[in-house]
Amino acid sequence: MTTVTYLGPAGTFTEQALWDMARAGEIDPAGESAVNAVPVDSPAAALGAVRRGEADFACVAIESSVDGPVTPTFDALAAGPELQVFRETEVGVVFSILVRPGTTAEQVRTFTTHPVAYPQVKQWVDANLPGVEVHQASSNAAAAHQVAEGTHDACAAPARAGELLGLEALATEVADVRGARTRFLLVGRPGVPTPRTGADRTSVSFTLPNQPGTLMRAMNEFAVRQVNLTRIESRPTRELFGLYRFYIDCNGHVDDAQVAAALAALHEYAEDLRYLGSWPVAEGGRRSIMTPPPDISQSIEWVDALKEGRR
DSSP states (O other): OEEEEEESSTTSHHHHHHHHHHHTTSSOTTOGGGEEEEEESSHHHHHHHHHTTSOSEEEEEEEETTTEEOHHHHHHHHSSSOOEEEEEEEEEOOEEEEEOTTOOGGGOOEEEEOTTTHHHHHHHHHHHSTTOEEEEOSSHHHHHHHHHTTSOSEEEEOHHHHHHHTOEEEEEEEOSSTTOEEEEEEEESSOSOOOOOSSEEEEEEEEOOSSTTHHHHHHHHHHTTTOOEEEEEEEEOSSSTTOEEEEEEEESOTTSHHHHHHHHHHHTTOEEEEEEEEEEOOGGGGGGTOOOOOOOHHHHHHHHHHHTTOO
């Protein structure tokens, strides 16, 4: 069995992402029957179990199309021994507003959901639950448990969480932004990268010397090699005020010559450079990835011929 930790309890979008990858054979070739899903209470706990060898992989959210980066995941990726991404998937995000059976909107005084979810339902809440007291939960499914237990009156959560707990829906398919999606990663201990497909994403993180122009130099390593950057993030290292860790995603695979050359150049001066992996882009993300690095194989062959005295 392949053990995968995820942000639980059962019924989260993270669990849905995990099973989507499992059914596609992207976690274990034997499919979902060979996957043991273990819920935990945070992305840090999911990744920590992988680092300690208690799980083979962790499934964690990394980016929301509405609210941007999932910062707890970014921080947890850097907080300990290196890890590597092997797969990704995207999940369409719509919510049900869940209550205990028989509860009306007029009876709702407190509302809870995950902080990443709230911006995606805030307009609905303001319009339909005016004056409600809003609370945060560790996950959307945890919010549903709080409602079932009577801690809060209503929550935004996946429909499946309500089905598991016997809750009723005041509203379904709630999303302030239609077409909202969240991207999830399958993360394991370092190993051989997922094979190149031609529609891949490569990610690294690093800090830089506190010198003028170092960030521009790092960006330029990719620009001069015509490698397209698809995301740049920064997070405080929590070690020294003003010191930041940078995260870069780019088109291409480490097996692409131009990507490899950019990483090699960055390695010369970047500090705590971590290769986070090269993996196929999720189907929904291929629109932004279709600018692959240039194929310079003929140029490399020409140089090799020069070295061998051939013309």
